Amino acid sequence: MQRLIETSPWGEDAAAIEQQILNQNKFHSSIQRSQEVERARDELKMSFARTGQLRELQNMIEEISRAIMWVNEREEEELVFNWGDKNIDVYIPKKQESYSKLMSALEVKEKELNKLKQKVDGLLKNNHPASDKIEAYMDTLQTQWSWLLQITKCIHVHLKENAAYSQFFKEANETYSKLQKEHENIRKKFTCDKGTSLENLTELLKNLEREKETIMENKRQVKNLVNKSKSIVSLRPRNPEEKSSSPSPVIVQALCDFKQDQKGIFKGDEGILTDNTQRSKWHVTGPGGLDMLIPSVCLLIPPPNPLSIGLANKNEQYYEAIMGIWNQLYINIKSLISWQYCVKDINYINSLTLTMMRPEEYRNIIKSLETHYQEFLRSSQGSEMFGEDEKKKMEGQYSGAQTHYDTLVIGLPTYNQSKVDVVKKEVVKLVVQHEPPIKAETTNTLQGSTLSLTLLSDLHALRRRLELAESGLSHHLHVPLGENSVQECSQRLLKLSYLRNLLQSLLQAEDVIKVHEARLTEKETTSLDLNEVENYRSSLKQMKSELEHKRDLLKAMESDLVNAVHVNSQISASFHKCDVDLSKYADLVGQMSDRWRRIQTQIDSRVWDLEKQEKQLRHFQQSSGVVDQWIDNAKQRQDTLQAAKFSDIQNLMEHLNRQKVLHSEIKGKKEKVEVVQKDADTCAASIKDYELQLASYSAGLETLLNIPIKRTVLQSPATVVREEATDLQSRYIELLTRSSDYYKFLGEMLKNMEELKIRNTKIELLEEELRRLKNNIQDRSEKNRSLEDALSSYKLELSQSKEQLISMEEVKRTTAMQASVARESLDTTSSQLTELSDKLARLTYQLDEEKRKRRLAEERYTSQQEEYEAAVRRRQKELDEVNWSKIDLEKAVKDKERELERLRMQLEEETTRRRGAEQDISKTSMMVQQSQNHYTEILSERDTLLIKLKQLEQDKTRQGRYEEELNRVKVSLETELRNKQRLQEERDKIHKDFTYWKSQYELKEGQMRQCDSDKDKMERERLSLKSDLERMMVELRTVEERYKGRLQSSQREVSDLALKRDSLERELRRLQQRPDSMSIQTQTDEKVVTVDPSKLVFDGVRRKVTAHQLCDCGIISKATLEQLLKGKRTVEDVAVDIQLSLKGTGVIAGMVRGPQGRMSITEAKTKNLLSQESAIMLLEAQAATGHIMDPKFNEKMSVDAACSRGVVDTDDRDTLMTAEAAGTGFKDPYTGKLLSIGQALKQNRLDKKTALRLLQAQESVGGILDPVLSVFLPKDLALDRNLIDEDLYRALNKKPACYLDPITEEKISYSDLRLKCRMEPASGLLLLPVPEKPMTVQGLRGEVSVTELINSNLLSETDVQKLNQGKLSSKEIEDKLKNYLHGSTCIAGIYDEANNRIMTIYQAMKEGLLRRGTTLELLEAQAASGFVIDPINNVCMNVEEAWKRGLVGKEFKDKLMSAEKAVTGYKDPHTGNTISLFQAIEKDLIEKGHGIRLLEAQIASGGIIDPKESHRIDVDIAYKRGYFDEEMNEILTYEGDDTKGFFDPNTQENLTYLQLKERCITDPKTGLVLLPLRDRTNPQQMVQQSSQKNILRKRRVVIVDPDTGKEMTVREAYHKELIDYDTFLDLSEQECEWEEITIRASDGSARMVVVDRKTGTQYDIQDSLDRGIIDQTSLDQYRLGTLTLTKFADLITSKSSLSELSITASNMEDVATLGYRLMQLKACITFLLMETPKVISNR
Secondary structure, eight states: OHHHHHTOOOOSSHHHHHHHHHHHHHHHHHHHTOTTTTTTHHHHHHHHHHHHHHHHHHHHHHHHHHHHHHHHHHHHHHHTOOOSSTTHHHHHHHHHHHHHHHHHHHHHHHHHHHHHHHHHHHHHHTTOTTHHHHHHHHHHHHHHHHHHHHHHHHHHHHHHHHHHHHHHHHHHHHHHHHHHHHHHHHHHHOOOOTTSOHHHHHHHHHHHHHHHHHHHHHHHHHHHHHHHHTTOOOOGGGSHHHHHHOSSOEEEEESSOEEETTEEEOTTOEEEEEEOOSSSEEEEEOGGGOEEEEEGGGEEOOSOOHHHHHHHHHHHHHHHHHHHHHHHHHHHHHHHHHHHHHHHHHHHHHTOOTTTOOTTTHHHHHHHHHHHHHHHHHHTTTOSSOOHHHHHHHHHHHHHHHHHHHHHHHTSOHHHHHHHHSOOOOOOOOOOOOOOOOOOOOOOOOOOOOOOOHHHHHHHHHHHHHHHHHHHOOOOOOOOOOTTHHHHHHHHHHHHHHHHHHHHHHHHHHHHHHHHHHHHHHOSSOOSOHHHHHHHHHHHHHHHHHHHHTHHHHHHHHHHHHHHHHHHHHSOGGGGGGOOOHHHHHHHHHHHHHHHHHHHHHHHHHHHHHHHHHHHHHHHHHHHHHHHHHHHHHHHHHHHHHHOOOOSHHHHHHHHHHHHHHHHHHHHTHHHHHHHHHHHHHHHHHHHHHHHHHHHHHHHHHHHHOOOOOOOOOOOHHHHHHHHHHHHHHHHHHHHHHHHHHHHHHHHHHHHHHHHHHHHHHHHHHHHHHHHHHHHHHHHHHHHHHHHHHHHHHHHHHHTGGGOOTTHHHHHHHHHHHHHHHHHHHHHHHHHHHHHHHHHHHHHHHHHHHHHHHHHHHHHHHHHHHHHHHHHHHHHHHHHHHHHHHHHHHHHHHHHHHHHHHHHHHHHHHHHHHHHHHHHHHHHHHHHHHOTTOHHHHHHHHHHHHHHHHHHHHHHHHHHHHHHHHHHHHHHHHHHHHHHHHHHHHHHHHHHHHHHHHHHHHHHHHHHHHHHHHHHHHHHHHHHHHHHHHHHHHHHHHHHHHHHHHHHHHHHHHHHHHHHHHHHHHHHHHHHHOGGGGSOOOOOOOOOOOOOGGGOEEEOSSSEEEHHHHHHTTSSOHHHHHHHHHTSSOHHHHHHHTHHHHTOSOOEEEEEEGGGEEEOHHHHHHTTSSOHHHHHHHHHHHHHTTOEEETTTTEEEOHHHHHHHTSSOGGGHHHHHHHHHHHHOEEOTTTOOEEOHHHHHHTTSSOHHHHHHHHHHHHHHTSEEETTTTEEEOHHHHHHTTSSOHHHHHHHHTOOOOEEOTTTOOEEOHHHHHHTSEEOTTTOOEEEEOOOOOOEEEOSSSEEEHHHHHHTTSSOHHHHHHHHHTSSOHHHHHHHTHHHHSOOOSEEEEEETTTTEEEOHHHHHHTTSSOHHHHHHHHHHHHHTTOEEETTTTEEEOHHHHHHTTSSOHHHHHHHHHHHHHHHOEEOTTTOOEEOHHHHHHTTSSOHHHHHHHHHHHHHTTSEEETTTTEEEOHHHHHHTTSSOHHHHHHHHOOSGGGOOEEETTTTEEEOHHHHHHTOEEOTTTOOEEEEEOOTTOHHHHHHHHTOOOEEEEEOOOEEOTTTOOEEOHHHHHHTTSSOHHHHHHHHHHOEEEEEEEEEOTTSOEEEEEEETTTOOEEEHHHHHHTTSSOHHHHHHHHHTSSOHHHHHHHHHHHOOGGGGOOOSTTHHHHHHHHHHHHHHHHHHHHHHHHHHHHHHHO
């Protein structure tokens, strides 16, 4: 028994400890009832002690667990908090308040944890047997507590940064509103014109100057906001939708240290946010490219914030604009004032006459005019009030006034002039003020005398001496001497001598101890130098030897103390008046001994630690040195490779191969680097432990001696080791990154060089063809020049033909022939030019086609590469799963073998104990032979012994059976092992077959995907060809109109030529008629017709553009420009050829929908045909390409015009104005120049994402729009003209998906979106088709389409026809399918028969009518059937609303929300798709038994709920759709005990949900199903209830996975190693299926028995009553139903002892233990037989 108590295990949790306490109580009771209590007294003491220790352990584990749960709850609350920008002004004050409460709670909790730690330390100090369990729990609590403190620091940072964020945007918005008001105030208040009076203008000027002071007050605020904006964090990317739309990676910064699986990120480190779809944890790529899952509260998105910077810049620009307006107003008012003064002076001068001129005024008049006119000239510069014409008019008026003045001055009399020229002198008097002399002041000096303090100080010193003398006085004691006075005095002297020796020993020992303690406290850490470590270890060994040599000093001190104590005990009582307290010296001796031993222990510990550190450090330095040298070598080789240059592809390929070898070598060294990192961690941990030991020793000395020890702050060698390892790892990662990047770079370069070589070859061929065409054109041009020369010579001959009248007819004929030949040559040349243009166009098309094919090939190769990599990853994952399955299987088999071995050893121990019991019986029989004097007692004992012997024989026989059974089990286990090997072989074979068929399936699947992709490609090509055909039809009409114009011009030219011919014939006839006039010749100069270049103007996108500008930007050639200047081609003719550059090919104008026809983007958005985001993108594309389109009237307009006409919303005006500036140009606030999108992007006028989206729209329409020329330019030309930069050029080449498909809401490029449009033939507009919305009805949670109802066999085709014809409405369909679309026929509430009332299920629980478990089952059935029902008001609602209305409690809310997912669907954690309840059971998202109960409730209440379509379906439809399989169907249809998951509170039975519904009633008012609760006061019902003979009640244990939150059985938890084997057995014993049955004997007697169907254990109710295990009261309560079957059975099992086996008291415990062990053996064997095939089949 003692061994059994000592080797008993200790539980891991509260439940296991509680079970052990129950077992210990049973065991203790068996010992107490034993007849050999005296012999078992020691065992009783140990049993008492173990029971107490179990109680202590239970209390401690429960207390620590409560603390851990509290910390975890706080942690969970903080981890799920959303620190984004939504409702930031609301949650910041609340969060600050909750943070203060949290910190207060932490302070209180810290005090509680300190008390808890003291308790734990007390238990550990007392060497509690379960110390390891307590320490494990306490370590967990310490870890969780430290993590929570880390989180609070992160919260503090978030609160500070988010408060700054909120305050900034609040101030920025207020400043913007203030600037708007200021702008409006200036615009309204300061209006003036030329009619404003001078007084009003002066008043306006004063007010304007005062207004400037008000405006300048905003300058400081604006500048402050600009400075603040650079330090504002980003909050929007914390939202997943904002992160997914961000084009650039989001950088995050760690607020605290965080480690995860050998990977970690430290405070201040930065990483890249890859996925933040989970609110609490984000996927982050940390330093070194390591992917980690980090709590979001630990991460901060650092500045800069583009939103804050943009808003601050916007305010700054607005302020500058207001200042510009103020400056303009100031100039206007000043110019008006000076103009008014000038006009006033001019009018006055013009009104003067000679009589009005006074000599003293006339010069002031002209001076005033000149001053005011000069002021006008200055102030009118830049004024909007005066144009050039008005300035010239003013100048004329000024000149007229001067002329009039000069006239008046000349006419003045001469005496007035002389009078004026008389001397006007002024006498200036200077008054010099002299200051009076300063009087000198005399100072009186006060001579004071000082008092001498010598006397006072002397008195003070005298007083101090007196006090010292008084304190030094000693009292003399009179000690009376007795008869043995001499002996007493000698003993007193002997004691004093011993005491003196003791004091000397103490002083010597203390000196030695202090020296060694000082030497031990000199070192605060160790060294990384191996020599220093070795030297210090040697010095420690020397110190130890010195202590051993001085050991005699310690022994002498102890012997002196013993002698002094001995002598002191012999002194008489009279001497104790002057005795010395020896206890104080005893304490000092004990203290010295303890310090001596601590020094020895410390030296031994340090020597051992240093030896271990020396080995670890030497190993680390060797391994790190090797890796360091290799990194340096590899880095040099990498530098050499990167420094190498190559000229051709062959060298590049060789270089690439060398780089590949080096890269493979670098990747292969990753394991060595990780080994070095692990060695560094081990070494650093050892050093840290050593430092902690030194610090603990020093702190102990400080506490013991109360003397502060000076410490120097040194850098820990552990930090140096970790830094070296981190540096080594960073260098390796840097080298690996450089090698990988350079390897990729070389690969891309090789690919580019190959493509460049092919492209150069094609370009050379094209250049050769172009050169040949140019030569042909040059030849034709030379022929044309020769023809022109011939024509000029002909004209010269014609002018000189007056002398040759006879040959005129021949000349005429020759001229006609030459003209026809020239015309034919010109026509031929024109046709050849056309052919050459067509060839050039074909070559351009072929080049574009080659580019497109190459791009498609690259995309196809990329997709194939990604599919191949995904397939490789899937195969690797499957291989890993098979390996893990194999490992788990081997582990399970080993665990079972170990368990069998343990049981075998226990059986052998039981056999040994049985033999001991037999020996005890033999001793008893000997005592019987020696007790002849007690004959009567002998007889009774003999009978007892005979009974014992018989029972022992029975036990021996039973043991033999058990051994046979064990042998059979061994044989069966061996058979099972052979079967396992055979199954393993079959599994391998099946795996090979599976791999083969899987590869075949993947091949076929790849072919199918290829076919689908080809089909989609053909479909896209068909749509593309269709759109191209429509576009070509439009172009054909355009070309037709162009050639019609050419034909008309040709006809005009023919008519002109005919007129010229007639004129020539008339001239010829005239010359023939006048032959005498041959001598008279007239020479006429031929005039070349030229066109004014200013008239060659084309219509651009938004403004006019000249032909010279088009030639400069490369849209038209110089030849075309010359033809335009010479009049050979018209503007309209050339405009048709460059229509793409002038107007583009058309933007997406709107949407089209059936009979509703065309509609604008805004109208489609209003009708919810387009999302807000998609609509604003399409409108931005319209504005960026030139105009906002109104498809109804086919009109183009600006953004302002569109806002005023309601084509776009005014809320979108600012956004669209920015987009419109992409076409018209952004105005530079400093230079006033127009900026393109690329230039504006560099000035941060818009973000890169928006710029790329607008540029893609422009490129798809016709090219990059030049805001200055207002024409579309090709992308390459735009790059040359600096409209875009290289980054934008490359980004556009990648064709990013910047827009949203309004049908699928997926990302798509603008060109692909245009391909989905339809071109309207009449208007030529591109319109997006609107998808037709199917007819729907209201379902459980959303709309259900009529098509879905047909597919679910809920509607027929006849109903659809009636619906289309209007004979059937949606309301009638909803009424017809009410049970499928709306409510359910689940149990809605409770009917209380005793009080004749209807109540909710939760209310019935609150009033004690229902148990908690039954309540939860019924409410879960409601939630899983669609709605929680209020039976009183007949209202159905979801769980959230039911909780708000109080229909369910907070304790049930989470579980009911989980059950409600059976209606709304579960989310697959891997794919994110919505899955059904059965699929969630298959994926272990919900425990199988729980899921079956919910499925059963759905079927019983109307049908399986389809979560995707939001309605009920029949079972056969659900089976077809895969919502459950055949096995689940059999489970649901089987009405055995295993499927009865609902409890009838009236009969205490387990029923199926359908059976429970059959026992319900229907409310006649509402039609709801109600569960009646019988009146327990009715005796008839109680008799009927108590007559139940077969009652079954289950108790099931469910374990929740802490990582995933999934429910699982005890066996599943054991397989996943969440619990150990002992816990598995304990919990399996707690799982029971209690049943009350009636057993009838052959004589007709009956007895009631409670049976556990899982274990077969039986308890006779009457026998338990007779033995006192239960009382009559408990039995009556059970019969009345107030005590459930489970509680009744627990009552029996808890009070029953192991005496149920009816064995003798002497070996009762042995047999009980043997039976218990055999039951465990049997359960283990059963478990093995059940689980081994299942594990193998699952694997």
